Amino acid sequence: MNEIKDGKIVILDSLRAFAALSVCFFHFVCTTTGYVKNEQILKLFSFGQYGVQTFFVISGFVIPWAMHNAGYGFGNFFSFMLKRLARLEPPYLFSIILALTLFYCRQHFLGMENLHMTVSTKQILLHFGYLIPFFEGYKWLNQVYWTLSIEFQYYFLIAILFVPLMQSKKLARILITLVLLALGWLSNEKFLLYWLPFFLIGIVVFLNKAGLIKAFELKTLLVILLAFCIYRFPFASVIYGAIPVFFLLYKPNLKIPALHTFGKFSYSIYLIHPLLGASFINILSHRFTSPFQQIVVIITGILITLVSGWLMYIVIERPSKTLSSSIKYKKS
Numbered sequence: 001m002n003e004i005k006d007g008k009i010v011i012l013d014s015l016r017a018f019a020a021l022s023v024c025f026f027h028f029v030c031t032t033t034g035y036v037k038n039e040q041i042l043k044l045f046s047f048g049q050y051g052v053q054t055f056f057v058i059s060g061f062v063i064p065w066a067m068h069n070a071g072y073g074f075g076n077f078f079s080f081m082l083k084r085l086a087r088l089e090p091p092y093l094f095s096i097i098l099a100l101t102l103f104y105c106r107q108h109f110l111g112m113e114n115l116h117m118t119v120s121t122k123q124i125l126l127h128f129g130y131l132i133p134f135f136e137g138y139k140w141l142n143q144v145y146w147t148l149s150i151e152f153q154y155y156f157l158i159a160i161l162f163v164p165l166m167q168s169k170k171l172a173r174i175l176i177t178l179v180l181l182a183l184g185w186l187s188n189e190k191f192l193l194y195w196l197p198f199f200l201i202g203i204v205v206f207l208n209k210a211g212l213i214k215a216f217e218l219k220t221l222l223v224i225l226l227a228f229c230i231y232r233f234p235f236a237s238v239i240y241g242a243i244p245v246f247f248l249l250y251k252p253n254l255k256i257p258a259l260h261t262f263g264k265f266s267y268s269i270y271l272i273h274p275l276l277g278a279s280f281i282n283i284l285s286h287r288f289t290s291p292f293q294q295i296v297v298i299i300t301g302i303l304i305t306l307v308s309g310w311l312m313y314i315v316i317e318r319p320s321k322t323l324s325s326s327i328k329y330k331k332s
Contacts, residue, residue: 011247013263014256020266022051024273035285050240057244060202076329087324091317095271099141133190153192198241201225265313277305
């Protein structure tokens with residue numbers, strides 16, 4: 001297995017870009033109602049929805065990796081949560097404003113008064129705490145926000161479990177894993193426990209890369225987790241979850257040029273693609289319908305997403321990363 005140099009995991013940006021672009025192509029090709037009709041193409045690009053599982057495994061790995069390198073302890077709980085909020089909230093809040101602006105423009109300038117969606121003040125306020133899943137009858141303003149809610153629930157869990165996972169013995173870690181898997185049966189897809197096996201896969205890889213568990217325990221836990229995922233989730237989603245495992249274990253220093261660049265602002269790409277890229281494709285889908293025109297429209301939607309995502313990164317996301325990095329843990 002390749003060693004990680006200076007604590008920097010080069011492959012992560014490429015993996016993030018792969019996940020984000022997979023989801024983009026899924027939404028652009030498969031969820032623009034009635035646009036692409038070829039069943040084989042729809043089936044092929046439908047696999048892109050599982051880029052979300054790639055993101056979950058990456059988060060399972062990278063969050064405890066960062067906590068470990070920064071010397072996290074229980075006393076740093078609030079600093080940890082503040083760091084995550086500083087990192088994720090500014091782009092998220094900007095995207096909410098953009099979503100509301102687009103919703104208003106569609107209704108008042110594009111003649112779409114009959115949209116099957118209304119926006120209430122309570123619905124907007126629930127977005128600020130990622131609380132939509134906890135209240136019946138409310139929908140996300142942006143279809144990708146549900147994953148941010150799952151991620152935020154994960155931050156609370158890892159902040160509590162990080163120290164026990166670091167200090168526990170092999171049997172205890174296996175028991176913790178089995179208990180968490182069992183709890184997943186009590187949850188549905190709106191909440192973290194349902195998706196936790198993918199995060200646990202990333203956590204197990206972290207424990208190995210941090211030198212806290214050896215190869216035998218790594219393989220044992222991965223077999224348990226992957227077997228559970230194969231049983232419960234679509235097989236293609238398990239493949240998407242296994243991709244980052246392979247690269248983190250065997251090719252952590254690999255740099256895939258284009259993907260590496262896009263990975264720097266993959267969060268902005270992910271947030272903005274349903275708002276600008278998908279909206280562009282949806283508007284033009286009623287007029288440009290030949291196969292060649294569809295390809296041009298979808299590729300243009302991708303380009304719009306990449307350019308707007310990069311601008312959002314420069315103006316909003318990069319300063320939020322700097323702010324998050326400025327928050328340090330107190331030494332215990």
